[in-house]
Amino acid sequence: MKRFLRSSVFKNLIVIALVVMVGVVVASLSHNAASPVTTVIGTVFSPLQKLSSYIADNIDGLSASFRSSSVYIEENKALKKEIEEYRKQLTDYNELKNKVDAYEEFYGIKQQNPDYEFSYGSVISKDAADAYGSFVLDIGSKDGVKVDDPVIYGEYVVGVVKKVNYTTCVVYSVLDPRVNIGAFESGTREYGYVSGDAKLYKSGLCRLSGLDSSTSVVGGGIVCTSGAGGVFPNALIIGEVKAVHSDDVSSAYYAEIKPFINPDEITDVFVITSFEGQGEEDISD
DSSP states (O other): OHHHHHSHHHHHHHHHHHHHHHHHHHHHHTTOSSOHHHHHHHHHHHHHHHHHHHHHHHHHHHHHHHHHHHHHHHHHHHHHHHHHHHHHHHHHHHHHHHHHHHHHHHHHHHHHOTTOEEEEEEEEEEOTTOTTOOEEESOOGGGTOOTTOEEEETTEEEEEEEEEOSSOEEEEETTOTTOEEEEEETTTTEEEEEEEOHHHHTTTOEEEEEEOTTOOOOTTOEEEEOOTTSSSOTTOEEEEEEEEEEOSSSSOEEEEEEESSOTTTOOEEEEEEEOTTTTOOOOOO
């Protein structure tokens, strides 16, 4: 018996009994409607109940959070798909707008020159290896395009076709030294030829060569195609005179020309596939 009274089990029972007695006294003093034992049990286990409720509430919130995240993911996918559709519509609109603009530019010159036959083309690539920025159109021999067909935007010269495949063609711009165009200055009616120049290319300029030392060509004049050589029809606009210089090699003069169309910025053009006088050689004495 003495051993039991000294044991830890007996001591724990004493502690529990004291806790219960204290709880009974507290419950009696508080005039609670519940029984003292119930109150004691509630007092002892209340913290555990609160902890359990807290965990349950947070688990519910976490579950709701997972559900919300899945909803957001689906909404995000739907929005991305909608944005992609809008982008496609915008791309289609811009392509259509460019085509309409190009046709509007060409309409006037077509009215004045009903003999022109043409094919509409878009730039699909540029040759990065080409020092003079040649570019490729999405039209070729199947569209009636041939080597040396003139390339224009409205009434303005862009360049000339130099290579043709069945579905594509390569265009050299008016700034390219490999291009020569019979031309004249509209104010003075002085004739020469326009060609690219390696030194002027980076400045976006070409030159009207073959002017006399007594030339009356001055800055601000407009240079047009003369039709000489049968590659370009007459009176297409090439560009504006920026300055006139004497040639270091000969006694002749030349004019620096700024084309009205920047070949680097062009996206849509027309290739004139046929016109009266095309391919005709000059008549000389």
